[in-house]
Every structure is written in structure tokens, then in C-alpha cells.
Amino acid sequence: MTSFIRLCLVLLGICTLAACQKKDDAxxxxxxxxxxxxxxxxxxxxxxAMYGKPTxxxxxxxxxxxxxAGGVLGKKIEIIEADNRGDKQEGAALAQKFTSRDRVxxxxxxxxxxxxxxxxxxxQKAGVVMLSAGSTGPGVVEIGxxxxxxxxxxxxxxxxxIDYFARDLGFRKVAMITSDNNDxxxxxxxxxxxxxxxxGIQIVADEKVKDxxxxxxxxxxxxxAKNPDVxxxxxxxxxxxxxxxxxxxxxxxxxxxxxxxxxxxxFLELGGSAVEGSVAYLGxxxxxxxGETAAFVENFKKRTGQVxxxxxAQGYDAVKLLxxxxxxxxxxxxxxxxxxxxxxKNFPGVSGTVTIRPNxxxxxxxxxxxxVKGGKYVLKARVPVKLD
Amino acid sequence: xxxQQLVNGVALGCTYALIALGYTMVYGxxxxxxxxxxxxxxxxxxxxxxLVAYGKLNLFLALAGAMLVSVLLGxxxxxxxxxxxxxxxxxxxxxxxxxVSIFLSTLAMLLFGANARGFPEGTxxxxxxxxxxxxxxxLQLLIIVTAGVLMLALELVVKKTRIGKAMRAASEDYxxxxxxxxxxxxxxxxxxxxxxxxxxAGGVLVGVLFNAVSFNMGLHAxxxxxxxxxxxxxxxxxxxxxxxxVLGVAEISGVALGYSSWRDAIAFAxxxxxxxxxxxxxLGKRIDRKV
Amino acid sequence: xxxxxxxxxxxxxxxxxxxLAQGLNIITGLTGQLSLGHAAFMSIGAFSGAxxxxxTGLPLPLALLAGGVVPALAALAVGWPIxxxxxxxxxxxxxxxxxxxxxxxxxxxxxxxxFGLTVPQxxxxxxxxxxxxxxxxxxxxFAQSVRSSRFGRALMAxxxxxxxxxxxxxxxxxxxxxxxxxxxxxxxxxxxLYAHVLGYINPSDFGFLKSVDMLAMVVLGGLGSVPGALLxxxxxxxxxxxxxxxxxxxxxxxxxxxxxxxxxxxxxxLGGINLVEFVMRRxxxxxxxxxxxx
Numbered sequence: 001m002t003s004f005i006r007l008c009l010v011l012l013g014i015c016t017l018a019a020c021q022k023k024d025d026a027x028x029x030x031x032x033x034x035x036x037x038x039x040x041x042x043x044x045x046x047x048x049a050m051y052g053k054p055t056x057x058x059x060x061x062x063x064x065x066x067x068x069a070g071g072v073l074g075k076k077i078e079i080i081e082a083d084n085r086g087d088k089q090e091g092a093a094l095a096q097k098f099t100s101r102d103r104v105x106x107x108x109x110x111x112x113x114x115x116x117x118x119x120x121x122x123x124q125k126a127g128v129v130m131l132s133a134g135s136t137g138p139g140v141v142e143i144g145x146x147x148x149x150x151x152x153x154x155x156x157x158x159x160x161x162i163d164y165f166a167r168d169l170g171f172r173k174v175a176m177i178t179s180d181n182n183d184x185x186x187x188x189x190x191x192x193x194x195x196x197x198x199x200g201i202q203i204v205a206d207e208k209v210k211d212x213x214x215x216x217x218x219x220x221x222x223x224x225a226k227n228p229d230v231x232x233x234x235x236x237x238x239x240x241x242x243x244x245x246x247x248x249x250x251x252x253x254x255x256x257x258x259x260x261x262x263x264x265x266x267f268l269e270l271g272g273s274a275v276e277g278s279v280a281y282l283g284x285x286x287x288x289x290x291g292e293t294a295a296f297v298e299n300f301k302k303r304t305g306q307v308x309x310x311x312x313a314q315g316y317d318a319v320k321l322l323x324x325x326x327x328x329x330x331x332x333x334x335x336x337x338x339x340x341x342x343x344x345k346n347f348p349g350v351s352g353t354v355t356i357r358p359n360x361x362x363x364x365x366x367x368x369x370x371x372v373k374g375g376k377y378v379l380k381a382r383v384p385v386k387l388d
Numbered sequence: 389x390x391x392q393q394l395v396n397g398v399a400l401g402c403t404y405a406l407i408a409l410g411y412t413m414v415y416g417x418x419x420x421x422x423x424x425x426x427x428x429x430x431x432x433x434x435x436x437x438x439l440v441a442y443g444k445l446n447l448f449l450a451l452a453g454a455m456l457v458s459v460l461l462g463x464x465x466x467x468x469x470x471x472x473x474x475x476x477x478x479x480x481x482x483x484x485x486x487x488v489s490i491f492l493s494t495l496a497m498l499l500f501g502a503n504a505r506g507f508p509e510g511t512x513x514x515x516x517x518x519x520x521x522x523x524x525x526x527l528q529l530l531i532i533v534t535a536g537v538l539m540l541a542l543e544l545v546v547k548k549t550r551i552g553k554a555m556r557a558a559s560e561d562y563x564x565x566x567x568x569x570x571x572x573x574x575x576x577x578x579x580x581x582x583x584x585x586x587x588x589a590g591g592v593l594v595g596v597l598f599n600a601v602s603f604n605m606g607l608h609a610x611x612x613x614x615x616x617x618x619x620x621x622x623x624x625x626x627x628x629x630x631x632x633x634v635l636g637v638a639e640i641s642g643v644a645l646g647y648s649s650w651r652d653a654i655a656f657a658x659x660x661x662x663x664x665x666x667x668x669x670x671l672g673k674r675i676d677r678k679v
Numbered sequence: 680x681x682x683x684x685x686x687x688x689x690x691x692x693x694x695x696x697x698x699l700a701q702g703l704n705i706i707t708g709l710t711g712q713l714s715l716g717h718a719a720f721m722s723i724g725a726f727s728g729a730x731x732x733x734x735t736g737l738p739l740p741l742a743l744l745a746g747g748v749v750p751a752l753a754a755l756a757v758g759w760p761i762x763x764x765x766x767x768x769x770x771x772x773x774x775x776x777x778x779x780x781x782x783x784x785x786x787x788x789x790x791x792x793x794f795g796l797t798v799p800q801x802x803x804x805x806x807x808x809x810x811x812x813x814x815x816x817x818x819x820x821f822a823q824s825v826r827s828s829r830f831g832r833a834l835m836a837x838x839x840x841x842x843x844x845x846x847x848x849x850x851x852x853x854x855x856x857x858x859x860x861x862x863x864x865x866x867x868x869x870x871x872l873y874a875h876v877l878g879y880i881n882p883s884d885f886g887f888l889k890s891v892d893m894l895a896m897v898v899l900g901g902l903g904s905v906p907g908a909l910l911x912x913x914x915x916x917x918x919x920x921x922x923x924x925x926x927x928x929x930x931x932x933x934x935x936x937x938x939x940x941x942x943x944x945x946x947x948x949l950g951g952i953n954l955v956e957f958v959m960r961r962x963x964x965x966x967x968x969x970x971x972x973x
Contacts, residue, residue, distance in 0.1 A: 486715070
């Protein structure tokens with residue numbers, strides 16, 4: 001028994017020795033040198049890679065453009081990338097690496113709320129700015145004053161959407177479907193039902209599904225009996241597409257409205273003719289006529305061979321926002337440019353105009369409604385959002 | 389509306405039945421829960437999808453092709469992961485089965501991506517048929533009929549053919565069967581082949597029905613199908629179909645009443661209850677434990 | 680703080696892995712009952728401890744205690760009916776149990792449904808990484824003492840031949856239940872640490888793949904071997920960091936590894952080797968042979 005204890009102590013000692021490294025000098029590398037490092041936090045492989053990959057592309061594009069024009073305060077932007085595979089522990093480990101080893105000035109990410117919540121405390125503690133270009137759930141920026149995001153929030157978009165339902169489309173009865181193992185969906189549904197009160201919209205059905213479900217026959221049968229004007233689905237594209245297929249199968253003619261969760265090419269591929277007429281609301285549409293955004297879309301297409309969507313645009317905007325804040329503060333030290341970032345007003349991003357509120361939450365305008373027509377997303381309307 | 393939900397339940401249940409048939413057969417012979425059975429189902433679905441989408445075959449030819457692919461896969465899995473462990477502990481065999489399951493589903497994810505894929509539209513032009521006010525699609529009807537037909541065909545094979553007799557002998561007493569001169573390896577291989585073919589047929593049909601083929605469809609459906617097999621009586625072929633239908637109806641009832649969050653839990657709850665209260669299931673035979 | 684925070688994070692992950700592996704090893708390695716849903720106990724422990732910390736602000740050791748006791752009680756409740764089932768069925772039932780726990784937590788307001796819980800960083804007298812490593816060490820020593828005790832030998836007897844063990848007078852049902860409860864306690868402690876270290880937990884984190892992670896650690900090291908579980912957890916905890924390029928293929932490797940180990944080396948890396956005796960022999964002092972063999 002004692003030999004075993006000895007063995008364990010030896011192992012512990014080895015671990016500790018391996019871990020001890022000379023701690024670098026206290027000055028942050030973020031301010032020294034001729035580069036300013038911005039890290040990408042997101043998934044390049046796995047289930048949620050479709051949020052991470054385009055974000056990184058957008059970031060790189062923005063960095064290249066800024067560097068070509070002379071950089072930020074004379075320094076070149078260096079994008080540090082890694083893949084967290086959508087895993088929280090990996091995200092935490094990478095966040096530690098970015099803040100302690102790479103000495104980044106800012107982290108752009110994570111696009112998902114879950115990992116954003118894990119990374120934020122680490123960034124906050126290290127005094128590094130975190131700017132999430134995609135997470136929409138509650139409880140992210142509250143973690144600390146270094147934490148920001150630049151995505152269209154549901155509690156900003158939904159009231160505008162509901163007014164549009166009532167005013168422009170004449171909808172009165174909504175069937176709401178929630179995916180209840182999906183925090184994005186649960187939050188969005190809650191926002192929707194709260195905002196629907198007192199706006200003349202009645203939620204006639206409140207059905208639940210789960211991410212991963214394939215059979216929706218029972219829920220659709222229930223909904224059909226209530227005769228709604230529209231189906232509002234707060235979940236993701238796979239389930240959304242399959243729900244619509246089932247709805248059409250059971251003879252329902254109404255369309256589906258949803259958030260950016262259903263704005264993915266898979267929604268079109270799986271849904272086929274069943275999703276014609278369905279609408280997703282987003283903070284971005286590639287069909288923009290104004291100069292800057294059109295140029296962005298062209299360049300993105302040339303660079304990646306694909307039309308950009310929301311995450312690419314927001315990743316691009318994130319880097320540009322950071323650079324703008326650094327310029328205004330006259331420093332690449334997060335302690336200093338953090339304040340400038342918090343005071344951003346009417347920043348003209350390609351994914352909409354952004355203002356950061358005093359509580360560090362973003363307000364973006366406009367809300368873009370994308371309708372599925374002929375198997376493609378087509379801009380149906382731009383609903384303005386009040387920027388305060 | 390109740391009739392419609394009943395139809396939904398029976399149709400869903402028959403999708404479980406198709407997978408359960410394979411489970412019950414393999415378990416009946418070598419007493420192994422082929423954890424990877426769900427992955428063979430998934431492989432069949434993908435094979436069918438690829439044959440239709442890229443090979444431009446019609447659905448029935450693709451079905452045959454998918455069955456061939458799954459048979460080869462199933463036999464391969466048995467040879468590599470189960471046969472060497474026939475004399476080993478049950479724990480080892482079970483862990484090996486889990487390993488195969490994880491391997492195949494991850495492989496599928498890497499090859500085909502994490503997103504679900506659909507069959508090209510028009511693969512099986514499905515019409516809605518009206519029965520007393522309830523809608524049933526011709527595809528759902530096809531699945532129900534297929535489950536019934538396969539059940540009868542399997543019963544025929546097991547009860548009336550020589551290899552069927554060998555299968556029954558091996559399931560009753562493995563060692564004795566070997567001593568009687570039955571080529572047990574051949575029986576096991578044949579059982580796996582048959583089970584895999586069934587799984588593939590199920591995979592393609594279900595893939596077309598839900599129009600979603602994904603790397604994790606096997607993990608998901610596999611456990612439920614196992615619950616169906618146990619409910620019906622593991623080792624009993626009609627039991628697999630009955631168990632499937634009962635499970636499907638129970639699940640849909642739960643969802644229709646508003647408990648959709650619990651739908652997967654219903655399958656497990658049924659499984660546990662059956663195992664505790666009546667382990668031989670609805671149609672199974674009583675087996676006495678020999679010391 | 681003289682240790683690089685990045686390395687600290689990895690060591691913490693490994694430490695938690697060791698605790699989880701030792702826990703699972705007791706029910707699956709020593710007693711031979713495959714628990715495929717052990718992530719459920721991890722989840723129950725994580726949420727119990729997290730809720731205690733969030734609602735009452737009590738110090739970490741109390742949260743850890745709660746995080747261990749609650750899943751242990753759950754294990755007693757659940758184990759009593761299902762442990763009498765044979766291997767395959769038990770495994771599936773534990774899988775089902777994990778699924779049910781996940782669904783319950785996703786729907787309970789108490790656990791904040793799908794939003795999960797944010798856990799504040801605990802105040803500790805010693806730095807957290809050291810705490811986790813000491814806990815891992817403590818658990819390993821505890822596991823070893825279980826293994827070499829009479830209780831442990833009874834468990835192994837049950838694993839090797841349940842009917843013979845019963846014939847020899849061992850109360851099989853009671854032993855299985857106790858092993859299950861101890862196992863769940865450790866999984867819960869691991870989960871509770873996980874919650875406090877990561878700062879945010881969600882019911883969906885504790886699914887089938889998490890259970891497979893734990894199983895892989897135990898199987899790699901060698902079922903039933905305590906140093907094995909330590910080694911398995913260390914290798915599988917460090918590997919993704921060292922072999923980052925292989926990260927996507929992790930599950931692929933795990934699957935193949937499980938099959939290969941079962942077919943070629945069911946004892947894993949250290950199973951069948953009594954590490955202590957091995958070291959002693961090497962240093963020239965052959966050990967005394969006492970009762971149970973490895």
C-alpha cells in the first residue's frame with residue numbers, strides 16, 4: 001500500500017514539474033510589438049461548424065482589409081485561430097491559451113451561447129475583450145464589463161416581427177413550436193410569447209419538439225386542428241424543414257416563420273417544396289443594394305466561393321468594430337479600448353447598423369425577412385428597428 | 389383527430405418494427421444485443437440515399453443495393469468484433485459492440501457531415517389516402533405492409549427451412565447444436581446477414597418516410613427498436629412487430645397529450661417496466677435460468 | 680500562481696477524468712456491471728452541487744458532499760430494481776435512466792430547463808487546480824483501498840461468477856447496490872467539480888457520449904485496475920490537447936480502440952498487472968503474496 005502511495009506522489013510530482021513554467025513578464029503583449037492579436041473562438045468541425053467557419057472567414061477578410069489600409073494604429077491585425085469542436089471544455093482550454101499564452105487583445109466568439117458563457121468568465125478575469133458575433137441567449141454580457149456581442153438579439157427583433165405580423169400580414173393566430181432541449185429555441189419562444197401579449201396576436205397552439213426528433217406527425221395533427229395563420233418555429237433548420245414536410249403532408253397550407261435558426265441551406269435542401277413561402281428573420285441579407293455591404297458580399301463570394309450569410313457578416317463586423325474602438329481609444333490595450341467599444345453608436349456594419357447600449361447589449365437595425373422563393377432565400381422586407 | 393393520431397402511431401410503430409426484427413433475431417441466436425444494429429440501419433439508409441441521389445437508381449433497385457451493402461457490413465462487423473469474443477465475457481462483447489456503434493456513427497458523421505440529408509424529391513411520390521377522415525400516406529402504408537410481409541417471411545424461413553431449423557437449434561443450445569454437427573459459424577453469419585438486410589430495408593424506407601438520413605439516426609432509433617423487441621418478447625418475430633406498434637402508439641399518445649418532451653423517455657420507461665414485470669415480453673417464451 | 684493557466688486547465692480536466700474513471704471502475708471494472716448511463720450521476724451531482732452553491736453560497740466542500748450524496752441516493756433508488764437484470768439489459772436500462780434524467784432536467788424550472796446553470800467561481804484556500812488534483816489522488820487511494828478490501832474481493836467474485844459467489848455466501852444484490860452507490864457518489868463528485876470549474880452546465884452536456892468517455896478511460900487502463908483508471912484518464916485527458924489535429928477523429932479512435940482492446944487485450948493497459956508488485960519486483964524486492972490476485 002505504501003508503495004502505491006509513493007507511486008501516486010511521484011505521478012503528482014511529475015505533473016507539477018511539467019506544469020511549472022517560467023511566468024512571462026507582466027506587460028501584456030497586446031500593447032507591445034507591431035501586431036495586435038485577435039483570437040477566433042468557435043467550431044471548425046462538428047455539429048456547429050456552420051457557425052464557426054463563416055465567422056472565421058469574415059474575420060480574416062476584415063483583418064486583411066484593415067491591414068492593407070495600414071492596420072490599426074500602425075499595427076497589423078493577426079487572427080489567431082483554433083477549433084473548439086463545439087465542446088465546452090475545449091473552449092475553456094483554448095480561452096486560457098489565448099489569454100495567457102497568446103496574449104490576445106480580444107476574442108471574437110463563441111457564436112453559441114453555451115460556450116460563450118464558459119469563455120466569458122475567463123476573458124473577463126484576464127482583462128481581455130470578448131465580442132461574440134452570434135450568441136443570442138440571455139446571461140452572456142452580464143458576466144463582466146469586458147464582454148460584448150454584436151448580433152441581432154431576439155428581444156430586439158421579435159417585437160418588430162410581431163408588429164409586422166399584425167400590421168402587414170394580418171396574422172391573428174399563431175401556432176408556436178419550441179425545441180425544448182435547445183436553449184436558443186426555449187429562449188426565443190419565451191421572448192415571442194411575452195411580446196405577443198398585447199400586440200393582437202394569439203398563440204393558439206404551443207407544441208414541443210426536440211432537436212433530433214424525426215417524427216412530428218402528432219404535433220402537426222394537434223396544430224392542424226387549431227387552424228393557425230402561421231407556424232412560428234424557434235428551433236433549428238433540420239427540424240423546421242421536417243415539420244413543414246409533415247405539415248404539407250397533412251394538408252396544411254400555412255407557412256413557417258422562424259429566427260436565424262432556420263436560415264441555413266439545409267432547410268432548403270431537406271424542405272424542398274414544403275418550405276416555399278417560409279420566412280426567416282435575420283440581421284443580415286446578402287441582397288443589399290448599399291455600397292459597403294454589396295462590396296462585402298462580392299469580396300466574400302470571390303474569397304470563399306459562397307454567398308455570405310449572417311455569421312460571416314457578423315464576424316467581419318466584429319473585427320471592424322474592435323478596430324474602430326481601438327482607433328477611438330487610441331490604444332490596443334483592452335483596458336482602454338473596452339470603454340470606447342461600450343460607447344459605440346450607429347456603427348455602419350455590413351450586418352446592419354449597431355449601437356451598444358449602456359448594458360453592453362447591442363441594438364441592430366434593420367431586421368431582414370428572408371422568404372424562400374424558388375428554392376432560395378429572397379429578401380422579402382426590411383423592418384426597421386429603433387436604435388436608442 | 390384520435391383516429392389520425394392512431395394512424396400516426398401505427399405507422400411510426402412499424403418503423404420501429406422493421407429494426408426490431410433484426411435485433412430480435414440476432415439476440416435470439418447469440419444472446420448479444422447487437423448495439424451496432426442501429427448503425428447498420430443507418431448505413432443502409434445512406435447507401436440507399438447515395439444510390440438514388442447519385443446512382444440515379446429507382447427506389448426499389450436502391451433498396452436492393454442498400455440491402456447488399458448492409459449485409460456485407462453486418463457480416464464484417466460480426467467477424468471482426470463479435471466472433472473473436474464468443475467465448476469471452478458478456479461484458480467484453482457488449483463493450484466491443486458499443487465500440488463498433490461509436491465507430492460507425494462517427495465515420496458516417498465524418499463522411500456525410502453532421503446535417504441530415506433528404507432523398508431527392510419525387511423518389512417515392514406519396515399520395516395521401518383518406519380513411520374515415522384520417523390521412524395516411526401511401527408511404528406509411530407501404531411501411532406497414534412491409535413490416536407485416538417481412539414478419540411472415542421471416543417466420544417462414546425460421547420455421548420451415550433447414551437453416552431456420554439450425555437457427556432455432558443454435559438459439560436453444562449453442563454448444564449442443566455445434567455438437568450435433570451444425571455449422572454454428574454459418575448460422576451466425578446467416579443470421580447477421582438476414583438481420584442486416586432487414587435493417588437496410590428499414591433504413592431506406594424510414595429515410596424516405598421522414599426524409600432525413602443522418603449519422604445519428606441509428607443511435608436514436610436503435611434503442612427504441614430494442615425496447616420494442618423486448619416489449620414484444622425478445623426472440624419472437626411477431627413480438628417484434630407487435631412491440632413496435634405498441635411502442636409507436638404509446639409514444640404518439642404521449643406527444644398528442646402534450647408530453648412530447650418525454651417521448652423518448654416513454655420508450656425507456658416501457659423497457660424498464662417490461663424487464664421488471666414481465667421479462668419475456670408480450671409474446672416471448674418462458675425461459676428458465678439454468679444454474 | 681506559478682503554473683501556466685492553460686496547463687492548469689488541462690490538469691483540472693484530467694483530474695476530473697480520474698475521479699470519474701475511478702468511480703465507473705468500481706461498478707464496471709470491479710463488479711462487472713456495465714453502466715452505460717453513468718453521465719446521469721455526473722449530471723445529478725453537477726446540478727445538486729451547483730444549486731447548493733448558487734442558492735446558499737456554502738463553501739465548496741459542502742457542495743461536493745451534496746454532489747456526491749444525492750446521486751448516491753438516486754443510485755440506491757434506481758439500482759434496487761434494475762441491478763437484478765443481467766448484463767445487457769442492465770446496460771440498456773442505465774442508458775435509459777440517463778436519458779430520463781436528461782429530459783427531467785431539461786424540463787424542470789429548478790435546473791433552469793434548457794438554459795442551464797451558471798455557477799460562480801468558488802472561493803478556495805488552495806488554488807483550484809491543486810484542489811482537483813488532490814481530490815483525484817484521494818479518490819484513487821480510496822479506490823485502491825476498496826479494491827484490496829474484503830468488500831472489493833467480494834465484488835470481483837461477483838464479476839467472475841455471480842452464481843458461485845452467491846453459493847459462497849456473498850449477498851450479491853446488496854454488494855451490487857453498494858458498489859453502484861459508491862460509483863455514483865464518485866461520478867457525482869466529479870460532476871460537481873466539473874460544474875464549478877467550467878462555470879456553466881447544461882443538461883445536454885451529460886449524454887451518451889459523456890458516458891462513453893468515462894467507459895473508454897476505464898477500459899483503456901484496464902477494467903478493474905485502479906492505476907489503470909488513473910492512467911486511462913490521464914492519457915485520454917491529455918491526448919486531445921497534445922494531438923489537437925486528431926481532435927475530430929476522437930470518437931472514431933475511441934470506437935476502434937474499444938473493439939481492439941476487447942479483442943486483443945481485454946485487460947487494457949494495466950489490467951492483469953499489479954503495478955505495485957511490478958515496481959517492487961523491478962527494484963529487487965519480490966512482494967509477499969497476500970490474498971486476492973490482481
